[in-house]
Amino acid sequence: xxxxxxxxxxxxxxxxxxxxxxxxxxxxxxxSLFQERLExxxxxxPWMKDKLHSPAGSLSGGLRQMLALxxxxxxxxxxxxxDEPFLGLSPLVVDxxxxxxxxxxxxxxxxxxxxxNARKGLSVANRGYVLxxxxxxxxxxxxxxxxxxxxQRLYLGG
Numbered sequence: 001x002x003x004x005x006x007x008x009x010x011x012x013x014x015x016x017x018x019x020x021x022x023x024x025x026x027x028x029x030x031x032s033l034f035q036e037r038l039e040x041x042x043x044x045x046p047w048m049k050d051k052l053h054s055p056a057g058s059l060s061g062g063l064r065q066m067l068a069l070x071x072x073x074x075x076x077x078x079x080x081x082x083d084e085p086f087l088g089l090s091p092l093v094v095d096x097x098x099x100x101x102x103x104x105x106x107x108x109x110x111x112x113x114x115x116x117n118a119r120k121g122l123s124v125a126n127r128g129y130v131l132x133x134x135x136x137x138x139x140x141x142x143x144x145x146x147x148x149x150x151x152q153r154l155y156l157g158g
Contacts, residue, residue: 002078004071008087011068014057018048018067021056025074034074041070044100062093069097072104079110086117094120118155122146130155 012021022041026034042049045066051059056067065085072080085101086094094117102124105111115121122128125142130151138151145151 003081004075004077004079005081006068006071006083006085008084012056012059012064014055016056017053018056018059019052021067022070022074025071028075037074037076041073044073045070060093062089062097065089065093065097066100069100072109077109079112080104082111082113082115084114084116086115086120098124118151119146 013024022038023034029037047063048067048070051063056064059067069085082101085097089097098120101111101113105124113121113125118130122142122145125145128138128140128142128145129136130138130145138145138148140148146156
């Protein structure tokens with residue numbers, strides 16, 4: 001239906017190789033399209049070329065997240081649901097993943113991002129929602145929410 005979900009944490013099969021993890025997308029696309037789009041994945045994440053036959057479980061958390069995001073390049077969904085994509089990752093890896101998400105969004109892929117790093121998420125959000133205890137507390141554009149004194153005080157550290 002054009003929707004891809006990338007869950008928090010356990011979002012790859014650790015005992016499968018990187019290539020086997022990617023090959024699971026073949027359920028939804030033809031072999032020729034898979035091969036074509038795999039080239040894009042390997043251009044975007046060149047470190048994967050040498051690790052295609054390594055178990056995904058041997059990767060760091062950041063590299064696992066990039067492997068999970070590779071499914072976006074293979075499947076070309078209209079909407080991607082991302083749950084805490086930056087959880088536990090180093091700032092440099094967060095910046096790399098964030099740049100990838102931003103570039104994909106500019107190609108017309110929409111993202112619904114659940115992220116505790118509110119400043120990072122809102123900095124590129126077209127629309128933002130601040131939830132508190134499961135209830136929508138505030139709504140606005142990312143810029144409006146970043147500039148909102150209440151959001152700054154309660155959620156962004158002043």
